[in-house]
Amino acid sequence: MSVQKYTTAKGTRWRVLFTTPDGTRTQKRGFLTKTAAKAWETKQASDILTGQWVSNSGGxxxxxxxxxxxxxxxxxxxxxxxxxxxxxxxxxxxxxxxxxxxxxxxxxxxxxxxxxxxxxxxxxxxxxxxxxxxxxxxxxxxxxxxxDGLIPSNPAEGVTLPRKNKKQNTYLTAAQLHHFASQCGDHELLVLLLGYTGMRWGEAIALTGDDVNTVTRRISITKNAVWVNGHIKVGTPKTHENRTVPIPRFLARRVAEAAVGKGDCLLFPDSHGGYLPRPSSSSSNWFANAAKRAGVYPLTPHDLRHTAASLAVHTGANVKVIQRMLGHSSAVETLNRYADLFDSDLDEVAEKLDALARESGFA
The missing domain is CATH 1.10.150.130 (Tyrosine recombinase, N-terminal domain)
Structure with missing residues (x-):
C-alpha cells in the first residue's frame, strides 16, 4: 500500500493505492488530509491480514x-x-x-x-x-x-426461528406389523421387508433380483428411487453409501422366490413393470385402506422404518448396528431420532448398578 497526493480543482487530495486479497490493484481517493488517508490505509491492511477485509463495491x-x-x-x-x-x-x-x-x-x-x-x-x-x-x-x-468479502457479516445469523412440531414416531409391534402386511395383498412381502429391515421406500422399490443374496440372506442397497415432480429419479442411497441389510430367516425363502429369474429387473414393480409409486397421504390408496382394516390407521411407509428400529432395539441390538441397518450417517443421528426407544436402557443400567453394589457389599 502507498499514500499519494494529487491535485483537483478543489485543492489537494490524498489517495491510497492497495492490492485486494484477490490480487486486484486498486485505489481509494478523496481524502482531505494525509493523516486520514494513512488511518484508512492502516485499517485496510489490518482487515486484509485478519481476513476481515470487505470490498467497497461488493455490497x-x-x-x-x-x-x-x-x-x-x-x-x-x-x-x-x-x-x-x-x-x-x-x-x-x-x-x-x-x-x-x-x-x-x-x-x-x-x-x-x-x-x-x-x-x-x-x-x-x-x-x-x-x-x-x-x-x-x-x-x-x-x-x-x-x-467472498462482499459484506462483513451475515445478517441472517441469530434470527429466532419457529420450532418445528416433532411428529411422534409410530411403532408397530411385530403382531401389528404382520396383521397389517396380511391386509396388503400383493404388497405383503414388501411391507414385511420395510418393517423388518428399515429400508427407505425409495431403496425398496429400486431393488432388483441381483440385489438379493440368498446364501448370506442379505440385501444390497445401492440405489434409491424417488419421485420428483412426477418423474422418477434413481440415484445413490440418501447418505451416498451402499450398505447391506439382513433378511430375517422366516422371510428368506419368500424373498428368494421373489428374486428368482429377476436379474436386473425390479423386485417390487407396479402393475406395468415400472417403479411403484409411494402411497400418498390420501386415505383411499392400498396402503391406507390396509392400515384401516388392520386398525393401525393413520400409518405411512416411513412409519415402517420406525417400526424396524423399534423391533431391532427390542432384540437388544446396539445403536451402531441399528445405525448401519438404517443407513444413518452417524450413531448420533440414530440416538437423536430414536431416543425414546432407549429409555428402558436407563432402567436396565440402574438395575445392573444396584446389583453390582450389592455384590460388592455396599447395599
Whole structure:
C-alpha cells in the first residue's frame, strides 16, 4: 500500500493505492488530509491480514445476482433435496429480497420477514418447516457473500426461528406389523421387508433380483428411487453409501422366490413393470385402506422404518448396528431420532448398578 497526493480543482487530495486479497490493484481517493488517508490505509491492511477485509463495491450486488448463481451451484444435491430449496428461493426469498443490495439487508428486517411469511396465496402463515427453509436459503446466500468479502457479516445469523412440531414416531409391534402386511395383498412381502429391515421406500422399490443374496440372506442397497415432480429419479442411497441389510430367516425363502429369474429387473414393480409409486397421504390408496382394516390407521411407509428400529432395539441390538441397518450417517443421528426407544436402557443400567453394589457389599 502507498499514500499519494494529487491535485483537483478543489485543492489537494490524498489517495491510497492497495492490492485486494484477490490480487486486484486498486485505489481509494478523496481524502482531505494525509493523516486520514494513512488511518484508512492502516485499517485496510489490518482487515486484509485478519481476513476481515470487505470490498467497497461488493455490497452493491443485489441478492438476486448472488442467489441465482447460488441455486445453480446446488446441482450436486440429490433430486429429492432440490425442490424444497428451489421453492423457498423462487417463491419467498427472491420476491422479497431479489432487488435489495446485500449491504442493505438488515438483521431486524430478516427477522420480521421470517415471522410474517405466508403461503403463496397469503391465506395462512407458512409452516415452521417452510419458514426455516426460506431462512436457510437466504442465510446460505449471505454466508457465501461474507466468504467472498462482499459484506462483513451475515445478517441472517441469530434470527429466532419457529420450532418445528416433532411428529411422534409410530411403532408397530411385530403382531401389528404382520396383521397389517396380511391386509396388503400383493404388497405383503414388501411391507414385511420395510418393517423388518428399515429400508427407505425409495431403496425398496429400486431393488432388483441381483440385489438379493440368498446364501448370506442379505440385501444390497445401492440405489434409491424417488419421485420428483412426477418423474422418477434413481440415484445413490440418501447418505451416498451402499450398505447391506439382513433378511430375517422366516422371510428368506419368500424373498428368494421373489428374486428368482429377476436379474436386473425390479423386485417390487407396479402393475406395468415400472417403479411403484409411494402411497400418498390420501386415505383411499392400498396402503391406507390396509392400515384401516388392520386398525393401525393413520400409518405411512416411513412409519415402517420406525417400526424396524423399534423391533431391532427390542432384540437388544446396539445403536451402531441399528445405525448401519438404517443407513444413518452417524450413531448420533440414530440416538437423536430414536431416543425414546432407549429409555428402558436407563432402567436396565440402574438395575445392573444396584446389583453390582450389592455384590460388592455396599447395599
Amino acid at each position: 452493491n450486488s443485489s441478492l438476486a445476482e448472488l442467489g441465482d448463481e447460488w441455486i445453480k451451484r446446488k446441482n450436486y444435491l440429490k433430486p429429492s433435496s432440490m425442490p424444497p430449496l428451489t421453492n423457498a428461493y423462487w417463491n419467498h426469498v427472491r420476491p422479497k429480497w431479489g432487488n435489495t443490495r446485500i449491504k442493505d439487508i438488515r438483521h431486524s428486517d430478516i427477522a420480521a420477514w421470517v415471522d410474517g411469511l405466508t403461503t403463496l396465496n397469503g391465506d395462512r402463515p407458512l409452516s415452521a418447516t417452510g419458514k426455516r427453509y426460506a431462512h436457510q436459503v437466504l442465510s446460505s446466500i449471505l454466508r457465501d457473500a461474507v466468504k
